[in-house]
Amino acid sequence: MRTPLRLGSRGSKLALWQANWAKTQLERTALVEVRIEVIRTAGDKISDVPLAQAPPTTGQAGGIKALFTKEIEEALLEKHIDLAVHSLKDLPVELPTGLMLGAIPAREDARDALISRHGQKYADLPVGARVGTSSLRRQVQLRLLRDDVLIEPLRGNLDTRLRKLDEDRYHAIVVAMAGLKRMGWADRATQVFLLQEMIPAIGQGALAIEVRADDAELLRALERLRDPDTEAAVRAERAFLRRLGGGCQVPLAAHAQVKQERLMVVGVVVSTDAERAVRGTEEGPQSEAETLGRKLAERLLQDGAQEILTALPEGSVRPPGSA
Numbered sequence: 001m002r003t004p005l006r007l008g009s010r011g012s013k014l015a016l017w018q019a020n021w022a023k024t025q026l027e028r029t030a031l032v033e034v035r036i037e038v039i040r041t042a043g044d045k046i047s048d049v050p051l052a053q054a055p056p057t058t059g060q061a062g063g064i065k066a067l068f069t070k071e072i073e074e075a076l077l078e079k080h081i082d083l084a085v086h087s088l089k090d091l092p093v094e095l096p097t098g099l100m101l102g103a104i105p106a107r108e109d110a111r112d113a114l115i116s117r118h119g120q121k122y123a124d125l126p127v128g129a130r131v132g133t134s135s136l137r138r139q140v141q142l143r144l145l146r147d148d149v150l151i152e153p154l155r156g157n158l159d160t161r162l163r164k165l166d167e168d169r170y171h172a173i174v175v176a177m178a179g180l181k182r183m184g185w186a187d188r189a190t191q192v193f194l195l196q197e198m199i200p201a202i203g204q205g206a207l208a209i210e211v212r213a214d215d216a217e218l219l220r221a222l223e224r225l226r227d228p229d230t231e232a233a234v235r236a237e238r239a240f241l242r243r244l245g246g247g248c249q250v251p252l253a254a255h256a257q258v259k260q261e262r263l264m265v266v267g268v269v270v271s272t273d274a275e276r277a278v279r280g281t282e283e284g285p286q287s288e289a290e291t292l293g294r295k296l297a298e299r300l301l302q303d304g305a306q307e308i309l310t311a312l313p314e315g316s317v318r319p320p321g322s323a
Contacts, residue, residue, distance in 0.1 A: 001217055004033035008072045008081035011038040012157040014179050015085075018207055021182075022085045022225070025105075030221040037081055043067035073099060076210065082218060084210045088203030088234055093242045095210070102211035102219050104234060106227035108178035110205035110255060112138060112198050113189040115165060116172035121191040125149055129171035132164065136272070138174050140251040141198045143274035158183065178205035199253035199268050202237040206230055229258040232289040236265045239293030244269065244305070250312060252305075254293070261286045267296050269305035272312065278305045 005026065009019035016036070023034040068090040075081045077098055088104065095101070114122050122145060125131070132154030133139060139151045152170065154161055158179045165173045172190070180186045209225065211218050233256035240254040251272060256265035264283040270276070280303065282296040301309075 001032045004035045006081040007034050007036050008039050008075050008084040009036055014158050017182050019085045025225050029224045039072045041068050041071045086208045088206040088208040089201045091208055093238045098213055099210055100213040101208050103209040103222040103225040104231045105207050105225050107206045107230040108181055110200045111177045112174055112193045113177040114172055114174055114191040115188050116190045119190055125171055132170040132173040136251045137201055137253050140270040140274045176204055200255045202241045202254055203234050206234050232258055232263055232286045236289040236293035239290040240267050240297045243294045243297035258286050263289055265292050265296055269300055269308050271308045278303050
């Protein structure tokens with residue numbers, strides 16, 4: 001194995017935690033030196049508008065999600081780095097030619113968490129409370145639970161979001177529980193949403209280690225970091241997303257879990273005004289993960305999701321069936 005390996009990462013505290021975790025695991029299992037190289041992405045530079053409103057000129061294949069990956073993937077393809085660590089939810093379902101996922105480690109808590117200024121749960125926030133999130137998926141699901149709070153934009157890294165809450169700009173914010181746990185801030189969570197209250201983003205809580213597809217030696221070294229149950233779960237979720245043709249600009253969500261080699265995937269598509277939601281569940285053998293994800297997407301389309309997606313602004317979603 002060549003050494004040192006160059007590992008590309010974004011520069012936020014959470015991204016560096018993830019990169020250092022992968023570095024430690026690789027150094028322990030493959031006995032190689034790993035050096036982290038910080039790469040700033042377009043998404044890191046756009047902090048003044050919600051991602052769904054990011055200028056189209058900053059996007060590329062993969063849409064809004066690629067704002068957090070393009071520069072890193074280019075460095076990987078050009079062999080400036082050897083591997084990259086991403087939050088899986090940031091990765092488009094279609095990777096650039098020549099790249100692949102070398103390993104998906106065991107998933108952290110995939111649920112969403114509410115952090116409120118005064119220890120209140122979502123149901124107990126005052127009428128008109130300001131709740132911060134820039135995720136369309138979270139916005140519409142929060143509005144399904146309550147329509148008397150104000151959902152306001154919130155951008156920035158996890159520590160930036162917490163600082164904005166502490167500065168009393170919001171009554172509460174919603175973030176991923178996985179990030180809180182990884183940073184040692186789990187005690188900040190006031191409430192962890194149940195799956196029936198808020199379905200997480202595709203891939204939320206999972207890490208993805210991306211490599212060049214022809215790097216056989218590194219792929220072998222990454223084998224020990226793979227978690228088959230997590231890989232099956234996210235394959236189902238990403239198949240669901242691929243079939244619906246959506247991304248960050250589309251209010252949909254899916255989450256899969258494996259228990260005793262059986263996989264269950266739940267999904268939802270919500271209208272942007274939160275007036276209509278189409279939900280469903282599929283269950284089957286773990287080995288049929290992608291089939292189950294596509295099957296759930298097909299059923300939701302038949303149950304009304306097609307009409308919801310058709311009503312979305314042009315360009316926010318590829319026509320179902322085109323992926």
